[in-house]
Amino acid sequence: MSIVLYNTQTKKKDVFVPLILGQVSMYVCGVTVYDDCHLGHARSALTFDMIRRYFEFAGYKVKYVRNFTDIDDKILNRAKQEDVPWQEISDRYIQNFHRDMGALGIRKPSAEPRATDHMQDILHMIDGLVHKGVAYQLKGDVYFSVKKFSPYGKLSGKKLEELQAGARIEVDTRKQDPMDFALWKTAKLGEPGWDSPWGKGRPGWHIECSAMSVAELGPTFDIHGGGKDLIFPHHENEIAQSCAYTGKEFARFWVHNGFVTVDKEKMSKSLGNFFTIREIFDKSPHSEPVTAECLRYLFLSTHYRSDLSFSDHSINEAKTALDNFYGLFQRLEESSSKSEVEGAQDWETPFKDFTEKFTLAMDDDFNTPKALGAFNEIRGTINKLLGKGLSDNSQKTILETLKAYGETLGLFQMTVSKWNSIVVSLGMAKSEETALPVNGIVGTTDKWIEEKIRLRNEARAQKDFSTADTLRKELAEKGIILEDRPDGTTRWKR
RNA sequence: GGCGCCGUACCCAAGUGGCUAAGGGAGCAGUCUGCAAAACUGCGAUUCAGCGGUUCGAACCCGCUCGGCGCCUCCA
Numbered sequence: 001m002s003i004v005l006y007n008t009q010t011k012k013k014d015v016f017v018p019l020i021l022g023q024v025s026m027y028v029c030g031v032t033v034y035d036d037c038h039l040g041h042a043r044s045a046l047t048f049d050m051i052r053r054y055f056e057f058a059g060y061k062v063k064y065v066r067n068f069t070d071i072d073d074k075i076l077n078r079a080k081q082e083d084v085p086w087q088e089i090s091d092r093y094i095q096n097f098h099r100d101m102g103a104l105g106i107r108k109p110s111a112e113p114r115a116t117d118h119m120q121d122i123l124h125m126i127d128g129l130v131h132k133g134v135a136y137q138l139k140g141d142v143y144f145s146v147k148k149f150s151p152y153g154k155l156s157g158k159k160l161e162e163l164q165a166g167a168r169i170e171v172d173t174r175k176q177d178p179m180d181f182a183l184w185k186t187a188k189l190g191e192p193g194w195d196s197p198w199g200k201g202r203p204g205w206h207i208e209c210s211a212m213s214v215a216e217l218g219p220t221f222d223i224h225g226g227g228k229d230l231i232f233p234h235h236e237n238e239i240a241q242s243c244a245y246t247g248k249e250f251a252r253f254w255v256h257n258g259f260v261t262v263d264k265e266k267m268s269k270s271l272g273n274f275f276t277i278r279e280i281f282d283k284s285p286h287s288e289p290v291t292a293e294c295l296r297y298l299f300l301s302t303h304y305r306s307d308l309s310f311s312d313h314s315i316n317e318a319k320t321a322l323d324n325f326y327g328l329f330q331r332l333e334e335s336s337s338k339s340e341v342e343g344a345q346d347w348e349t350p351f352k353d354f355t356e357k358f359t360l361a362m363d364d365d366f367n368t369p370k371a372l373g374a375f376n377e378i379r380g381t382i383n384k385l386l387g388k389g390l391s392d393n394s395q396k397t398i399l400e401t402l403k404a405y406g407e408t409l410g411l412f413q414m415t416v417s418k419w420n421s422i423v424v425s426l427g428m429a430k431s432e433e434t435a436l437p438v439n440g441i442v443g444t445t446d447k448w449i450e451e452k453i454r455l456r457n458e459a460r461a462q463k464d465f466s467t468a469d470t471l472r473k474e475l476a477e478k479g480i481i482l483e484d485r486p487d488g489t490t491r492w493k494r
Numbered sequence: 495g496g497c498g499c500c501g502u503a504c505c506c507a508a509g510u511g512g513c514u515a516a517g518g519g520a521g522c523a524g525u526c527u528g529c530a531a532a533a534c535u536g537c538g539a540u541u542c543a544g545c546g547g548u549u550c551g552a553a554c555c556c557g558c559u560c561g562g563c564g565c566c567u568c569c570a
Contacts, residue, residue: 162497232566266563
């Protein structure tokens with residue numbers, strides 16, 4: 001089966017055929033490093049992480065490039081505010097970015113170029129554009145002439161005349177056309193600058209992505225991605241510059257993810273309605289990996305192109321859904337004490353049905369909500385079979401396969417015990433042995449809990465249920481939940 | 495003003511021309527259980543914002559209306 005994906009350029013789902021057989025080249029716009037990342041950035045990162053994982057699952061070799069914009073007005077402003085060198089700002093937020101992405105379980109791209117490391121490529125490209133006559137110099141600035149690039153506006157579906165009519169920004173009257181955009185900007189007094197044929201300056205925002213993508217992946221590559229707010233003007237401009245420069249097709253597929261919204265509104269810096277990734281981890285009552293998986297499940301439960309509304313409620317729903325999966329994994333890990341013959345249930349037929357549904361859903365423009373639907377169906381089926389009895393071997397195979405499919409979404413990779421141990425809030429260190437206090441309740445060690453359970457089970461064996469209930473209550477007060485199994489053993493979780 | 499997206503049960507969310515409109519959560523009832531939890535079973539949209547139209551047939555296509563949002567300015 002082939003993968004079909006929605007292409008912003010053609011405004012429909014196109015069959016994905018890579019440029020080079022068996023390989024996918026993908027460039028995704030990263031972040032401008034002047035502040036901590038919020039959930040909108042997390043969505044983009046998670047979306048393309050999922051896409052990358054699925055391509056690899058489908059047998060492709062993926063080259064995935066995600067850049068850093070590490071020189072920009074906002075970085076300079078921030079540096080001024082804090083009265084520190086601008087490099088300190090970009091370095092700090094690159095570090096924070098890596099910290100947050102790591103916590104989210106996002107795999108590292110094949111390359112993470114920084115704009116300032118590609119200054120020569122940028123200068124070559126601008127120079128080339130000037131020589132081709134599609135860019136012009138105005139004192140120390142260089143602008144791209146949109147009129148010289150006839151397909152301008154194709155990606156975003158905008159027409160130049162309409163844009164001009166609606167332009168609300170202050171127009172630099174020196175420009176040949178109000179929509180012309182800067183490739184190179186003169187360094188003002190006290191600002192950092194790189195030497196260029198047009199004097200000391202720095203690159204405009206759009207040119208760096210063109211330069212870096214072409215440098216890393218060549219003039220034509222398979223997929224260019226980013227949030228849908230980048231379609232115009234950023235990606236439109238990238239196309240103009242790159243195609244004008246190389247004379248070749250640029251990205252073949254344009255893939256854009258939807259926004260994260262709060263109360264129906266786009267999460268954004270200017271509205272101030274954003275949560276940073278760090279904040280989410282800090283205020284979560286769960287351990288970092290658990291929170292990360294909840295967030296991933298939540299994000300995957302909406303199609304990547306749709307907007308996703310974020311709330312405490314939505315993330316709690318994700319937690320419940322995952323609890324149910326890890327509950328199944330726990331049961332699958334436990335010995336069934338059933339022989340091969342006794343536990344000879346046909347699980348292979350429903351399982352085959354599951355893998356087909358999963359693959360079909362994912363092949364169709366990465367329909368993760370549908371894929372999760374398939375997961376939930378098989379969860380019910382396996383639970384039923386488990387009730388009837390499965391052999392240890394079958395259980396082992398089922399568990400391994402579920403986890404293998406989960407891996408393509410970045411889900412279900414934790415051990416059950418890790419999933420079940422709740423840690424405390426506010427980024428305090430976590431220990432496997434002891435739970436730190438939660439909501440003022442004093443933490444307990446695993447050993448202490450096990451001892452209480454042993455005492456309770458002794459009491460139960462003697463039909464001393466009042467003692468057993470007292471012990472259950474005592475544990476419950478510490479946030480420990482007990483589940484008695486049919487064979488007389490007890491499972492517990494925090 | 496221009497361009498575009500969305501509106502499916504209490505909540506989230508697939509489905510975009512034809513079998514009973516996926517799935518999850520919550521709720522209620524039941525099975526099981528010393529109690530409980532978990533798991534399982536059953537119940538829940540004669541209907542897809544509204545109104546017209548096209549069609550043998552529409553939640554899905556077209557038009558209009560209402561409501562929400564986004565891009566056109568830095569934005570994932």
